[in-house]
Amino acid sequence: MENLDYDAIFSAAGTAAMAGWLMLIFLPRRFALLFAISQFIIPFGLSLLYAGLILPNLFTVEGGGSGSADPALYAIFPPI
Numbered sequence: 516m517e518n519l520d521y522d523a524i525f526s527a528a529g530t531a532a533m534a535g536w537l538m539l540i541f542l543p544r545r546f547a548l549l550f551a552i553s554q555f556i557i558p559f560g561l562s563l564l565y566a567g568l569i570l571p572n573l574f575t576v577e578g579g580g581s582g583s584a585d586p587a588l589y590a591i592f593p594p595i
Contacts, residue, residue, distance in 0.1 A: 519568075521568070524564070524568065528561055528565070529565055531557055531561060532557065532561060534557070535552075535553045535557035535558070538553035539553045539554075551560060558585065
């Protein structure tokens, strides 16, 4: 995942969201396929995209984790 262009991915996601909004505003709701695309497919796809980008990196942040709180904890509760 190191060589992903996150700017391009988020730009495409923004374009998809804008297309969904435009479909909701301007297209008639009597067609079931158009309704499903703007109401379910685009939001579900965007949520999968965001989850797929966030979850793999959630616990791999450099400098994070319990090691960053150790000095403060040792100041309050010195090890025995």
